[in-house]
Amino acid sequence: MTIKILPVTKENIRDCVKLEVSEEQKEFVARNIATIAWAYVDDTFTPYAICHEDTVVGLAAVEHIPENDPEDKHWIPRFMIGEGFQGKGYGKKAMKALIEMISSHEDCDRIRLSVVTENEGAIEFYQKLGFLMTEEIIENELVMEYFV
Numbered sequence: 049m050t051i052k053i054l055p056v057t058k059e060n061i062r063d064c065v066k067l068e069v070s071e072e073q074k075e076f077v078a079r080n081i082a083t084i085a086w087a088y089v090d091d092t093f094t095p096y097a098i099c100h101e102d103t104v105v106g107l108a109a110v111e112h113i114p115e116n117d118p119e120d121k122h123w124i125p126r127f128m129i130g131e132g133f134q135g136k137g138y139g140k141k142a143m144k145a146l147i148e149m150i151s152s153h154e155d156c157d158r159i160r161l162s163v164v165t166e167n168e169g170a171i172e173f174y175q176k177l178g179f180l181m182t183e184e185i186i187e188n189e190l191v192m193e194y195f196v
Contacts, residue, residue, distance in 0.1 A: 049100065051141040053108070053149055056084055056095045063104035064097050067130035076167040080107045083126045098129065098142040105133040108146055114155065119193075122150050124161040143177050151196040158196060162189035 065081050087093045092113045098106035109126035129139045163170050184191040
């Protein structure tokens with residue numbers, strides 16, 4: 049299975065916006081249109097289409113804030129796989145591809161993300177990929193980090 053992490057463009061934006069998670073997951077993840085809109089006003093925030101072959105299966109966003117402290121420069125503030133594509137291995141492959149892409153930055157020694165406390169499935173998913181729980185909480189979400 050090949051997963052590509054591609055910029056959100058006018059060619060794939062409609063497919064990105066149409067993707068949704070299951071009803072039970074909606075309280076844990078921002079809508080894709082909000083993720084894409086955020087990039088319009090924040091130049092440190094970049095959304096990406098997660099693609100399998102020519103199909104958009106998910107959406108992610110990365111944040112690179114060069115002026116932050118070393119441990120706080122690289123974030124994955126958004127990550128979702130569409131409901132119809134979950135459970136097929138796309139999420140694992142996509143997260144590994146994002147980690148590889150972000151860790152290629154010279155100033156990257158860790159990648160951080162936050163997760164809603166009640167989102168046990170996401171916490172377990174991230175832990176299986178090597179993210180560790182910190183004791184930090186940001187905007188009522190648990191912070192996890194991956195050491196490069």
